[in-house]
Amino acid sequence: TVKLGSLTTGKNSFAFEIKDSFFKAFTFSDIKHVNISAIATLYKDGENISLNLIIKGQINRLSCDICTEELSVNILAETNIILKRTDEEIMSTDEIFYIKRN
Numbered sequence: 001t002v003k004l005g006s007l008t009t010g011k012n013s014f015a016f017e018i019k020d021s022f023f024k025a026f027t028f029s030d031i032k033h034v035n036i037s038a039i040a041t042l043y044k045d046g047e048n049i050s051l052n053l054i055i056k057g058q059i060n061r062l063s064c065d066i067c068t069e070e071l072s073v074n075i076l077a078e079t080n081i082i083l084k085r086t087d088e089e090i091m092s093t094d095e096i097f098y099i100k101r102n
Contacts, residue, residue: 004083015040017036034059083099086100
């Protein structure tokens with residue numbers, strides 16, 4: 001959890017380790033065994049907040065679709081998102097994520 005109200009102006013970085021317990025909330029997910037690290041860098045400029053998120057690691061004990069053997073898959077992904085605070089009900093997009101002020 002990152003408390004947006006406590007961000008300072010400029011660059012704010014956070015590191016997270018994502019383990020198996022994270023995916024227990026996703027009952028129907030095929031992903032259950034992971035070792036992933038995430039680096040979230042938030043840039044705050046007044047009310048504007050941009051997020052750069054990098055995840056890398058490994059998803060383990062997946063079943064191959066062809067031979068059903070267990071395999072591990074390395075992952076590396078990066079995304080940039082703009083966070084906008086609003087009091088309105090606005091649908092988020094791939095580039096802009098709207099969040100309630102409270």
